[in-house]
Amino acid sequence: MKHILILEDLKDAQHWLAAATQRAWPEAEIVFCATLRSACKALDEGAPQLCLVDLQLPDGSGVDFIRQCRQQHPDAQLVVATMYDDDLHLFPALQAGANGYLLKEDPQEQIASALLGIVKGVPPLSPQIAQRMLGYFQQVPLEVAEEARKRDLPEADSAGLLSAREQEFLLVIGNGYKTAEAAEMLGVSYHTAAKHIKNIYAKLGISSRAQAVQEAIRLGLIN
CATH class of the missing domain: 1.10.10.10 (Winged helix-like DNA-binding domain superfamily/Winged helix DNA-binding domain)
Known part of the structure; x- marks a missing residue:
């Protein structure tokens, strides 16, 4: 991976994710975007090979970026990097076209290893997320029901x-x-x-x- 985009609004988290990414690809060129608007503009200026995408942004959702990037650059690897491990965040991101889903609470070495798996065709998933996906069809997601109640x-x-x-x-x-x-x-x-x-x-x-x-x-x- 030579061209990487990190969509994350918090500076500390940007640096932390960049350090994790550089463990996998030390020579990669990394572009940082803090808003959905700036990230979508970056898609018009070049084709990233890998995007690490936060979901909750000041001006929108990372899911919208994933959807647009998938349309403009279908070969890009789109990996969510977030703190949210619930179904309400996970499945919309995957449905929009995300190739993987990592939790920022994971150690940097674990994230780097998961990202390196991309070149071998292994989807980068945090273990907690993999378990959630396996159990998804075994029971009704409690978060979905709770969110429905909240909206009323x-x-x-x-x-x-x-x-x-x-x-x-x-x-x-x-x-x-x-x-x-x-x-x-x-x-x-x-x-x-x-x-x-x-x-x-x-x-x-x-x-x-x-x-x-x-x-x-x-x-x-x-x-």
């Missing part, structure tokens, strides 16, 4: 949308701390912290730290 609920105010843990993270990032610092302060891994923060952004409909500060003030978490 009336809108709640912003405070009601956030769990107690998410409010803790909003308080921390609202005070200017970065993801890694929030993870250390609240005693969780970086990837767990990033997942909480992405959920907060999605629930509140925001896309920047400045907006997070405003929401934290509005909700009375900080003065």
